[in-house]
């Protein structure tokens with residue numbers, strides 16, 4: 001499989017952009033080698049510059065749940081673009097998208113649209129701090145909430161110590177207002193609240209984690225999150241930028257039976273265009289300017305193209321309810337990968353929830369960042385490149401989830417499993 005055109009494009013890109021990319025997740029740091037440049041997507045497939053076709057299991061890292069260039073989304077965008085691309089003033093489309101979000105997500109009474117998931121989490125924690133008058137934010141190792149300074153924080157040396165910067169450019173002053181705890185660790189959470197409870201403004205958590213691979217929160221952990229935040233007057237923020245409209249139409253919260261105070265959304269709700277949102281109880285959301293005093297604004301917030309793509313995507317999802325079929329397909333894929341690994345004698349653990357899954361090269365269950373970090377990432381890299389040669393585009397990191405779309409057919413899944421059977425033998 002030749003990728004000469006991609007290689008030439010990447011050589012030029014490296015001269016123009018740091019590392020040759022506009023987001024580090026694309027740079028193949030986790031698997032080595034050079035990224036592939038794409039010219040177009042159609043349904044479940046991506047076509048690279050050299051004309052190679054791949055079955056795509058990234059879906060732009062989550063948004064493309066209907067597959068690429070879905071006709072309803074394309075039509076909505078074509079209709080919107082000729083009416084003008086941005087007014088900086090209210091539009092009916094914003095009402096429509098807000099209504100879809102409020103109707104779909106039980107905990108959201110009012111919502112604000114922004115332009116990325118990062119903007120949504122940044123704003124939600126500002127709101128939580130403004131609402132509670134407190135400073136400290138709790139997050140969990142292995143959860144990702146965008147590149148907000150106060151969330152780019154790593155755990156300090158001891159459990160429940162204050163955080164330390166996880167990137168140059170994040171100050172210690174910022175990091176010390178963030179506590180980083182272990183995911184699924186009920187005792188650690190209890191200890192942190194016992195020690196810092198009165199200072200905690202909010203706990204932000206991925207209720208189904210997608211950014212250390214797919215890892216579910218345990219029922220006990222979720223119950224403890226809800227109970228401890230309530231007892232201590234802190235807000236519970238579910239970051240559903242990935243899980244929203246993916247694991248279920250109503251988000252992970254509709255499956256888990258836990259109601260957060262605030263929810264952040266992104267990815268799917270923009271149908272492939274820049275979009276994010278945060279929402280929750282009206283009484284909390286009304287703290288935002290101009291109803292309240294917490295500042296947040298955006299020139300392109302709720303712009304006509306992003307809302308058109310988002311409305312089209314959510315309307316298809318609502319009207320066709322593809323979630324059972326998506327789950328059947330991802331179960332079929334998970335079982336097929338398990339059988340391929342077993343036949344080759346390769347140890348594995350599967351993280352799975354609805355239309356997202358991660359095949360961990362691990363000989364123990366993955367429940368938090370410590371167990372995820374023990375995966376055999378070198379074996380994953382060989383698996384990734386083997387699958388590329390077979391025309392299957394997987395996430396370029398062990399720690400990113402595979403995403404299925406409604407465009408993936410049974411034949412696509414079967415072809416993927418057949419490819420995996422060969423590649424597992426090569427990497428055993």
Ligand SMILES: *Cc1c(COP(=O)(O)O)cnc(C)c1O
Nearest residue numbers: 116117118144145146239241242
């Ligand atoms: C992708 C992601 C974000 C950040 O969204 P961007 O649109 O990339 O800024 C935040 N939280 C979670 C859980 C995500 O997966």
